[in-house]
Amino acid sequence: MSPVPTRRLDRLKLGAFHYVSGHHVAAWRHPLASVDDSLRDYVAFARTAEAAKFDAVFLADSVGIRLNLPASVSRNPHSGVTPFEPLTLLSAIAGHTSRIGLVATASTSFSDPYNLARQFASLDRLSAGRAGWNLVTTQEPEVALNFGHAAPVPHAKRYERAEEFADVVLGLWDSFEDDAFLRDRVSGKYYDPRKLHQLNHHGEHFQVRGPLNAPRPPQGRPVVIQAGSSEPGKELAARTAEVIFTAQQTLEEATSFYADVKGRLAKYGRSPDDLKIMPGAFIVTARTEAEAQEKFEELQGLVQPEVGLELLRTHLGVDLSGHPLDGPLPPLPEIAGGKSRQALVADLAQRENLSIRELYLRIAGARGHWQLVGSGEQIADQLEERFLNYGADGFNLMSPILPGGLTDFIDFVLPELRRRGLFRTEYEGRTLRENLGLSRPENRHVARRSVAAE
Amino acid sequence: MSPVPTRRLDRLKLGAFHYVSGHHVAAWRHPLASVDDSLRDYVAFARTAEAAKFDAVFLADSVGIRLNLPASVSRNPHSGVTPFEPLTLLSAIAGHTSRIGLVATASTSFSDPYNLARQFASLDRLSAGRAGWNLVTTQEPEVALNFGHAAPVPHAKRYERAEEFADVVLGLWDSFEDDAFLRDRVSGKYYDPRKLHQLNHHGEHFQVRGPLNAPRPPQGRPVVIQAGSSEPGKELAARTAEVIFTAQQTLEEATSFYADVKGRLAKYGRSPDDLKIMPGAFIVTARTEAEAQEKFEELQGLVQPEVGLELLRTHLGVDLSGHPLDGPLPPLPEIAGGKSRQALVADLAQRENLSIRELYLRIAGARGHWQLVGSGEQIADQLEERFLNYGADGFNLMSPILPGGLTDFIDFVLPELRRRGLFRTEYEGRTLRENLGLSRPENRHVARRSVAAE
Numbered sequence: 001m002s003p004v005p006t007r008r009l010d011r012l013k014l015g016a017f018h019y020v021s022g023h024h025v026a027a028w029r030h031p032l033a034s035v036d037d038s039l040r041d042y043v044a045f046a047r048t049a050e051a052a053k054f055d056a057v058f059l060a061d062s063v064g065i066r067l068n069l070p071a072s073v074s075r076n077p078h079s080g081v082t083p084f085e086p087l088t089l090l091s092a093i094a095g096h097t098s099r100i101g102l103v104a105t106a107s108t109s110f111s112d113p114y115n116l117a118r119q120f121a122s123l124d125r126l127s128a129g130r131a132g133w134n135l136v137t138t139q140e141p142e143v144a145l146n147f148g149h150a151a152p153v154p155h156a157k158r159y160e161r162a163e164e165f166a167d168v169v170l171g172l173w174d175s176f177e178d179d180a181f182l183r184d185r186v187s188g189k190y191y192d193p194r195k196l197h198q199l200n201h202h203g204e205h206f207q208v209r210g211p212l213n214a215p216r217p218p219q220g221r222p223v224v225i226q227a228g229s230s231e232p233g234k235e236l237a238a239r240t241a242e243v244i245f246t247a248q249q250t251l252e253e254a255t256s257f258y259a260d261v262k263g264r265l266a267k268y269g270r271s272p273d274d275l276k277i278m279p280g281a282f283i284v285t286a287r288t289e290a291e292a293q294e295k296f297e298e299l300q301g302l303v304q305p306e307v308g309l310e311l312l313r314t315h316l317g318v319d320l321s322g323h324p325l326d327g328p329l330p331p332l333p334e335i336a337g338g339k340s341r342q343a344l345v346a347d348l349a350q351r352e353n354l355s356i357r358e359l360y361l362r363i364a365g366a367r368g369h370w371q372l373v374g375s376g377e378q379i380a381d382q383l384e385e386r387f388l389n390y391g392a393d394g395f396n397l398m399s400p401i402l403p404g405g406l407t408d409f410i411d412f413v414l415p416e417l418r419r420r421g422l423f424r425t426e427y428e429g430r431t432l433r434e435n436l437g438l439s440r441p442e443n444r445h446v447a448r449r450s451v452a453a454e
Numbered sequence: 455m456s457p458v459p460t461r462r463l464d465r466l467k468l469g470a471f472h473y474v475s476g477h478h479v480a481a482w483r484h485p486l487a488s489v490d491d492s493l494r495d496y497v498a499f500a501r502t503a504e505a506a507k508f509d510a511v512f513l514a515d516s517v518g519i520r521l522n523l524p525a526s527v528s529r530n531p532h533s534g535v536t537p538f539e540p541l542t543l544l545s546a547i548a549g550h551t552s553r554i555g556l557v558a559t560a561s562t563s564f565s566d567p568y569n570l571a572r573q574f575a576s577l578d579r580l581s582a583g584r585a586g587w588n589l590v591t592t593q594e595p596e597v598a599l600n601f602g603h604a605a606p607v608p609h610a611k612r613y614e615r616a617e618e619f620a621d622v623v624l625g626l627w628d629s630f631e632d633d634a635f636l637r638d639r640v641s642g643k644y645y646d647p648r649k650l651h652q653l654n655h656h657g658e659h660f661q662v663r664g665p666l667n668a669p670r671p672p673q674g675r676p677v678v679i680q681a682g683s684s685e686p687g688k689e690l691a692a693r694t695a696e697v698i699f700t701a702q703q704t705l706e707e708a709t710s711f712y713a714d715v716k717g718r719l720a721k722y723g724r725s726p727d728d729l730k731i732m733p734g735a736f737i738v739t740a741r742t743e744a745e746a747q748e749k750f751e752e753l754q755g756l757v758q759p760e761v762g763l764e765l766l767r768t769h770l771g772v773d774l775s776g777h778p779l780d781g782p783l784p785p786l787p788e789i790a791g792g793k794s795r796q797a798l799v800a801d802l803a804q805r806e807n808l809s810i811r812e813l814y815l816r817i818a819g820a821r822g823h824w825q826l827v828g829s830g831e832q833i834a835d836q837l838e839e840r841f842l843n844y845g846a847d848g849f850n851l852m853s854p855i856l857p858g859g860l861t862d863f864i865d866f867v868l869p870e871l872r873r874r875g876l877f878r879t880e881y882e883g884r885t886l887r888e889n890l891g892l893s894r895p896e897n898r899h900v901a902r903r904s905v906a907a908e
Contacts, residue, residue, distance in 0.1 A: 029639045036637070039580045063568065065650075065667045074647040080667045081645070085576040091545035092580045111569055114517065114600045122539040126493045126546045145663035146568045183490070185483045188758045191535070193528040196519075209599035213519045213534045304642045 011424050012387045012417070013276055013394025013436055015103065015245070016049035017058040018042065020077045022401035023282055025311065025364045026302035028077050033401050037083045043096045045403060052410045053424050055435050056101030056132055057093070058225075058245070058396055059086040063110055064143035069319070072310035079310075080143075087119050094127035101432030103132035103225060108165035109158055110138060110147040113206055117172040121217045129218035129431030133169075134225040134245065137162045159232035164203045166224070166240045171199045173221045174443045175211030197445050219433045220440045229257070238264035242438050243276045245396050247369045254279060254370075254391030276393040276436055281383070282366030284373040284400050285412045296373050299400055300361050308360030315345045315363060325357040344368065365400060376412030383413070384422060465878050466841045466871070467730055467848025467890055469557065469699070470503035471512040472496065474531045476855035477736055479765065479818045480756035482531050487855050491537045497550045499857060506864045507878050509889050510555030510586060511547070512679075512699070512850055513540040517564055518597035523773070526764035533764075534597075541573050548581035555886030557586035557679060562619035563612055564592060564601040568662055571626040575671045583672035583885030587623075588679040588699065591616050613686035618657045620678070620694045625653045627675045628897045629665030651899050673887045674894045683711070692718035696892050697730045699850050701823045708733060708824075708845030730847040730890055735837070736820030738827040738854050739866045750827050753854055754815050762814030769799045769817060779811040798822065819854060830866030837867070838876060 021028035021035050034041045046057045062080035066073050073079040086104035094102060102123065106116055116133075124131035137158040138144070144152045153161070180195035199210030226241040228234060237244050238261060248254040262272040284299075286292040305325055313319050316332060323330055329349045349359045365371055372379050386392045399405025417423040429435050442450075475482035475489050488495045500511045516534035520527050527533040540558035548556060556577065560570055570587075578585035591612040592598070598606045607615070634649035653664030680695040682688060691698050692715060702708040716726040738753075740746040759779055767773050770786060777784055783803045803813045819825055826833050840846045853859025871877040883889050896904075 028637070028644065029642060031639065035639070062667060063572070065665060067652075070647045070650075074645050074650070075642050077644050081669075082667055083576075083579055083669055085572045085668075087542055088545040088573050088576040088580065091542040092549055095546055095549045110566065112564065112566070112601065115565055118517070118539045119542050122537075122542040125537055126542065145661075147566065148661035150661075183482070185485065185489070188483060188529050188761075190482065190531050191528050193524045196524075196528070198521075207599075207602035207604075211519060213516055213536055214539075215535075215537055307642075 007388050007390065008421070010387075010393075012383070012392070012422050013278055014054045014423065015056045015058045015278060015394070015396035016045070016054045016406060017060070017280065017396045017398050018045050018402070019060055019398070020402075022405055023365065023367070023398040024299045024400040025076060025078055025307055026299055026304070027401040029302040030299060030401055032404050034403055037077075039084070039089075039092060041403070042084070042089060043093055045406065046093045046097050046100060046102075048403065048406055048410070050097050050100035052414060053427060054100060054397075055394070056103045056130075056432055057090075058103045058134065059090065059105060061086050061105035061107070061136075062143070063107060063138065064140065064146045066140070066142050066310075066314065068142075068313055069306070069310050069321075072306040075304050076307045076310060087123060090131075091123055091126060094123070094130065099130075099427045099430065099435075101130045101132050101223070101435065102127055103134050103223070103432075105134040105136055107136050107138040108162040109153060110143070113165050113168040114172065114208060114212070117169040117212055118214055120169075120222045121173060121212065121214045124217035124219055124222045125215070129433065131217070131219070131222035132225055132243070132432055133222050134227065135162065135166060135241070136227055155230070156232065159228075159230075159236060161205045163236055163239075164205045166236070168199070168201050168203070168206050168208050170221060170224075170240065171201060171444075172208070172210055172212035173217055174445060175199065175214075176216050177443050177446055178216050178220075181215060216443060219431050220443070223432050223436065223438060234261055234264065237261060237275070238270075239268045241275060243278055243436065246277065246279045248279050248391070249370055251386060251389060251391055254386055255389055258390050258392065273437065274439075276438070278394045278396050279392050280366070280369035280398050281395040282369050282371045282398040282400060283379055283409055283413070284365075284405070285376055285379050285408050287375065287412065289373075289375045289378060292373050292375060296365070296400070300364065303361060303364045305357070308357065308364065311360050311363055312345075312356070316342050320356055323356060326355045328353070329356060329359065366398065369398060376416045379413045380416035380420065380422075383417065384420060387422065461842050461844070462875070464847075466837070466846070466876050467732060468508045468877065469510045469512045469732060469848070469850035470499070470508045470860060471514070471734065471850045471852050472499055472856070473514055473852070474856075476859055477819065477821070477852040478753045478854040479530060479532055479761055480753055480758070481855040483756040484753060484855055486858050488857055491531075493538070493543075493546060495857070496538070496543060497547055499860065500547045500551050500554060502857065502860055502864070504551050504554035506868060507881055508554060508851075509848070510557045510584075510886055511544075512557045512588065513544065513559060515540050515559035515561070515590075516597070517561060517592065518594065518600045520594070520596050520768065522596075522767055523760070523764050523775075526760040529758050530761045530764060541577060544585075545577055545580060548577070548584065553584075553881045553884065553889075555584045555586050555677070555889065556581055557588050557677070557886075559588040559590055561590050561592040562616040563607060564597070567619050567622040567660055568626065568666070571623040571666055572668055574623075574676045575627060575666065575668045578671035578673055578676045579669070583887065585671070585673070585676035586679055586697070586886055587676050588681065589616065589620060589695070590681055609684070610686065613682075613684075613690060615659045617690055617693075618659045620690070622653070622655050622657070622660050622662050624675060624678075624694065625655060625898075626662070626664055626666035627671055628899060629653065630668075630670050631897050631900055632670050632674075635669060670897060673885050674897070677886050677890065677892065688715055688718065691715060691729070692724075693722045695729060697732055697890065700731065700733045702733050702845070703824055705840060705843060705845055708840055709843055712844050712846065728892065730892070732848045732850050733846050734820070734823035734852050735849040736823050736825045736852040736854060737833055737863055737867070738819075738859070739830055739833050739862050741829065741866065743827075743829045743832060746827050746829060750819070750854070754818065757815060757818045759811070762811065762818065765814050765817055766799075766810070770796050774810055777810060780809045782807070783810060783813065820852065823852060830870045833867045834870035834874065834876075837871065838874060841876065
């Protein structure tokens with residue numbers, strides 16, 4: 001596929017994905033990593049990203065700690081411990097920033113659509129239109145036990161629930177029309193009751209009458225982000241998402257995923273521009289390729305074998321503690337269908353004949369996401385190639401170490417992207433939606449009336 | 455009961471209870487009321503209260519809009535519409551304040567203990583130990599319909615669930631011991647796994663394994679506030695609450711409630727000081743009594759009959775729209791046991807032979823809370839009397855109109871209270887717990903070990 005010339009007119013979008021001391025599993029052990037995980041660190045991260053004109057900060061989330069191998073897990077801050085919960089944290093960050101989008105991950109598996117719709121509407125209001133919801137489902141059995149589920153919810157059920165959850169939340173955000181509030185002291189009318197709508201949702205998973213007890217969010221609706229790469233995940237995204245945070249390794253995979261998902265939009269009455277595809281990119285960069293490589297090796301050298309084995313246990317579902325680290329992988333148990341992460345990692349080990357240590361080092365950084373190590377120019381080349389060839393509309397930056405990984409990207413890669421006209425020098429708008437180039441959706445009840453009146 | 459002399463050594467506690475344009479139902483129609491309900495208004499409220507050394511700001515909450523009489527309800531901002539959700543809003547306010555406590559109302563009826571424990575732990579951390587949880591149950595049938603309940607949950611069931619909910623949340627906050635996090639880069643130990651504890655709660659309403667994926671909150675646990683005045687409510691408070699937000703009209707009621715609840719503490723191994731009783735006080739004040747009375751009448755004059763009737767419908771459960779406003783109340787249907795709010799209002803009407811209009815004006819301000827109108831000195835006299843006679847440890851100030859009602863209290867009543875040595879001139883501590891004079895609870899797992907080692 002050759003680059004389409006008009007693509008040059010677009011700018012790519014950038015998310016700044018925060019993850020404790022950095023996305024590399026051993027980042028926290030590096031002397032330059034922030035390790036306190038304090039509010040100050042998060043605020044500094046958001047302000048740095050805003051000064052560089054990133055579209056959004058992006059917070060992952062977990063609603064439980066992995067405890068498979070308790071002693072190993074306790075050596076890994078990526079095991080689900082989070083000092084802050086994303087919605088409260090981003091509400092705090094909102095006041096320290098003014099333009100950058102604030103994206104919180106929240107699972108549909110173990111929360112309630114009414115409460116969640118309220119909280120995102122509230123974040124959107126207090127940030128003046130900068131909220132985004134990264135809609136995920138949760139599969140970890142460890143987490144299900146925190147919510148009364150003895151067994152994890154099967155994949156299909158999770159997606160069914162997620163579909164219905166999203167419908168309820170989107171519907172609730174339209175409860176009030178934008179101009180419903182009159183606050184007319186003289187007439188005594190606080191809002192116009194004709195501009196308030198019940199949802200009356202009766203589904204398999206939820207019964208929600210509504211209306212939501214909050215004005216329509218400033219963005220109409222907070223931007224909805226999804227990560228699913230499975231068949232139901234892609235379909236859900238095509239129907240409801242406005243950004244996809246995905247993981248593709250090669251250009252071929254990326255362009256084929258891009259074409260696949262964008263091709264599904266038409267049947268939902270949406271145009272390709274209504275959905276931005278922003279894969280994760282784990283980027284180690286420095287002044288020169290050699291320096292970047294050195295940085296990466298330094299982090300790799302800090303990976304503890306216990307943590308490496310725990311990573312493999314999480315990715316493969318087997319405990320390899322008994323085996324020599326520098327020996328080959330033992331034969332793995334049959335992998336059940338659908339467990340694509342396991343299959344991927346096992347495949348990699350066999351194809352490249354990796355030792356146990358080599359294998360866990362392969363996933364210690366990007367965890368299956370695209371991994372790039374190089375000078376600013378080299379990184380810019382690769383991002384540009386993927387962007388121009390319609391493999392991505394932008395990227396969600398996974399800094400190997402924080403705060404240094406973010407500032408390295410800003411210092412070495414961004415100037416190069418800007419020189420090529422690929423990234424903004426100033427925000428285009430005030431809301432996340434405006435900066436991402438997404439239109440503000442009309443309230444469904446207003447839309448219905450317009451159609452009826454035609 | 456005569457004042458006990460040592461009481462003079464205590465200082466009373468003050469909460470600043472925010473409610474849209476003010477607690478008077480017609481406040482929003484007054485030209486001096488803030489009516490936009492913007493983040494700026496909330497922040498200004500919190501900063502004003504902090505400058506005056508209030509212990510906490512206090513936010514009510516609702517998870518639904520009353521829709522009994524849609525047109526009337528739309529004339530009343532107290533009908534459940536909230537532009538912000540309390541946990542996200544207080545997270546935003548945290549950064550604009552540094553000492554004042556941040557109390558969010560959250561219902562145990564329609565939320566999940568794991569998610570709620572995380573969010574309060576997060577608020578406590580990002581405010582450096584200033585979070586409080588006003589634990590309520592929700593009875594409104596209108597609200598239940600937003601969460602898949604066709605019928606409201608019966609009172610006893612709600613309290614059973616609340617008891618268990620509180621146990622789970624308190625248990626989850628103790629998941630990590632205070633010194634569990636080592637973050638030792640050299641040894642690679644992020645936390646000490648021996649200082650992480652599963653909850654393994656198996657109850658009737660909840661199955662929660664835990665642990666919570668967050669460090670122990672700075673306060674050990676956010677301060678738990680309760681409002682229940684019913685028998686199970688008082689019992690739950692005696693066992694788990696640290697502040698009671700209650701409604702008592704007369705000194706006799708107040709002292710008897712105070713003695714009753716404080717007397718229940720011993721059986722749970724708690725001392726009377728472990729629980730602060732802070733009734734609501736709706737206070738209209740000014741330079742003189744006459745001016746205060748005038749302010750109050752001005753607000754009363756703004757009450758719309760539709761809104762008055764809707765208030766009566768909410769309090770009595772009957773629609774009186776057909777009857778002349780200045781005529782007597784028609785005979786009311788038999789009132790079922792336990793509906794004490796209805797009985798109270800019906801009783802008041804009959805005892806004082808009130809017209810419909812007179813009755814709704816009676817509840818338009820304080821909604822059943824203590825209502826005081828007078829000069830600063832008069833108000834101070836009444837608060838002092840109730841405080842010195844052990845009818846209250848402090849008060850939750852319900853300003854009739856905002857922001858003016860709060861500043862009136864600060865200008866006219868606070869100097870008088872301070873002159874009498876009844877209120878602080880500077881914060882005693884940094885956390886809400888410290889300012890309220892509540893000790894920081896030891897982690898239960900540490901406590902158990904200490905006992906075992908003795």
